[in-house]
Amino acid sequence: MADTSQIVTRIAPSPTGMMHIGTARTALFNWLFARGRGGKFLLRIEDTDRARSTPEATQAILDGMRWLGLDWDGEAVSQFERVPRHAEVAHRMLAEGTAYKCFATQDEIEAFREAARAENRSTLYLSPWRDVAEGDHPDLPYVVRLKAPRAGETVIEDAVQGTVTFRNDQLDDMVLLRSDGTPTYMLAVVVDDHDMGVTHAIRGDDHLNNAARQAQIYRAMGWAEPVWAHIPLIHGPDGKKLSKRHGATGVMEYAEMGIPPAAMRNYLARLGWSHGDDELFTDAQALEWFDLKGIGKSPARLDMKKLESVAGWHIARMEDADLMEEIARFLALTGQPALSQLQHDLVSAAMYCLKDRAKSLPDLLEKAQFALASRPIEPDEKAAAQLDAVSRGILSELTEHLQNASWSRDTLEATLTLAAEAHGLKFGKLAGPLRAALAGRSATPSVFDMMLVIGRDETIARLTDAASRDG
Numbered sequence: 001m002a003d004t005s006q007i008v009t010r011i012a013p014s015p016t017g018m019m020h021i022g023t024a025r026t027a028l029f030n031w032l033f034a035r036g037r038g039g040k041f042l043l044r045i046e047d048t049d050r051a052r053s054t055p056e057a058t059q060a061i062l063d064g065m066r067w068l069g070l071d072w073d074g075e076a077v078s079q080f081e082r083v084p085r086h087a088e089v090a091h092r093m094l095a096e097g098t099a100y101k102c103f104a105t106q107d108e109i110e111a112f113r114e115a116a117r118a119e120n121r122s123t124l125y126l127s128p129w130r131d132v133a134e135g136d137h138p139d140l141p142y143v144v145r146l147k148a149p150r151a152g153e154t155v156i157e158d159a160v161q162g163t164v165t166f167r168n169d170q171l172d173d174m175v176l177l178r179s180d181g182t183p184t185y186m187l188a189v190v191v192d193d194h195d196m197g198v199t200h201a202i203r204g205d206d207h208l209n210n211a212a213r214q215a216q217i218y219r220a221m222g223w224a225e226p227v228w229a230h231i232p233l234i235h236g237p238d239g240k241k242l243s244k245r246h247g248a249t250g251v252m253e254y255a256e257m258g259i260p261p262a263a264m265r266n267y268l269a270r271l272g273w274s275h276g277d278d279e280l281f282t283d284a285q286a287l288e289w290f291d292l293k294g295i296g297k298s299p300a301r302l303d304m305k306k307l308e309s310v311a312g313w314h315i316a317r318m319e320d321a322d323l324m325e326e327i328a329r330f331l332a333l334t335g336q337p338a339l340s341q342l343q344h345d346l347v348s349a350a351m352y353c354l355k356d357r358a359k360s361l362p363d364l365l366e367k368a369q370f371a372l373a374s375r376p377i378e379p380d381e382k383a384a385a386q387l388d389a390v391s392r393g394i395l396s397e398l399t400e401h402l403q404n405a406s407w408s409r410d411t412l413e414a415t416l417t418l419a420a421e422a423h424g425l426k427f428g429k430l431a432g433p434l435r436a437a438l439a440g441r442s443a444t445p446s447v448f449d450m451m452l453v454i455g456r457d458e459t460i461a462r463l464t465d466a467a468s469r470d471g
């Protein structure tokens with residue numbers, strides 16, 4: 001087998017104020033690819049746009065990564081802090097003759113384009129300084145341009161897109177260093193990826209055109225190019241490019257919806273990548289299965305129904321203690337009070353009857369309402385309607401039978417059935433009032449589960465409260 005331990009991938013987000021789910025998915029793919037092969041996964045913050053790159057915007061990326069559980073190796077790299085190194089490389093290229101100083105002014109470039117338009121030629125700028133000897137240079141501000149090949153093609157072998165060919169006569173001598181000495185994005189990305197030892201550049205296919213330009217810089221420097229893998233972007237359910245009107249685009253919005261991160265990883269992994277027909281899988285499986293071959297060529301569509309079913313599967317199979325931790329994280333994230341010790345203990349004890357059908361953490365908490373609520377239970381409108389005079393009478397009788405019943409599912413079932421039958425009712429008719437009394441809701445776990453979890457004293461107290469309501 002090939003040695004894959006040297007694999008290095010990275011995610012290189014620009015701080016925009018939030019972590020987009022497209023970025024989260026790209027990060028996940030890079031993480032799975034590297035971690036599944038014993039390689040390294042790095043984080044680089046592309047913070048050269050000083051106006052946008054506030055500490056808060058950078059923090060939003062770190063928060064998104066941490067919430068999603070994508071740990072990176074070493075410190076996050078700041079692209080801005082590496083500006084001197086980018087400039088150094090540009091100057092080395094000048095010295096080596098793979099780049100040149102261009103003294104053209106904006107006006108000259110515009111005049112060139114105008115003339116080209118008038119003569120119906122390509123408006124791609126051809127600098128007259130490309131072959132001017134150093135001795136003939138004026139003492140004026142200049143930019144550094146790549147001396148790009150003028151003829152032939154630049155070919156990208158992309159692990160997802162296949163062979164992608166760019167005609168060199170359609171690529172200009174790109175600027176590497178601006179006249180103020182700051183590097184352009186193209187140069188910065190290549191120098192950083194090279195210095196960080198990145199072996200695989202897995203990123204959105206909106207960067208495919210950049211790959212051709214970046215490849216030219218690699219080739220000019222004689223550096224090994226990474227394996228390129230440009231993945232199709234995520235689309236909305238209507239097949240159009242994902243936007244706010246499709247719903248949540250920030251990964252933390254999903255956190256606030258109460259999607260557990262493990263479920264988000266599963267869902268995002270399937271958004272554009274597949275392993276046979278597998279839809280539901282664990283991290284261990286994803287790490288074992290993930291490869292570039294499984295990445296599709298067409299854009300994946302966001303599907304909230306599917307996300308809910310993936311979340312349901314993960315919630316159902318999570319360890320109770322882990323779920324309790326997720327709940328604590330969710331409550332903190334959404335600014336809700338933490339559970340009291342009693343609530344924590346009751347929800348933990350109830351978990352067996354909660355987690356099988358919950359689609360999200362708030363859904364789970366809604367089902368756990370009986371374990372979270374404290375007396376007197378205030379029934380919602382639908383539940384209150386169950387507590388008519390007849391039902392209240394039966395609940396009151398029941399409290400007496402329950403004083404001495406042994407607290408097991410079988411006995412409770414027999415006791416409740418007998419109480420219903422004494423009034424010529426089926427047990428089902430009693431379930432509504434019991435749910436209202438015990439939880440104040442009409443959708444709850446089974447009444448037996450609720451009674452077993454809260455215990456005899458609390459059950460009797462809640463039934464007594466309900467029986468004595470005015471109504």
Ligand code: GLU
Binds near residue numbers: 012202203
């Ligand atoms: N900073 C770029 C972005 O946020 C990513 C650049 C790259 O992956 O090469 O889209």
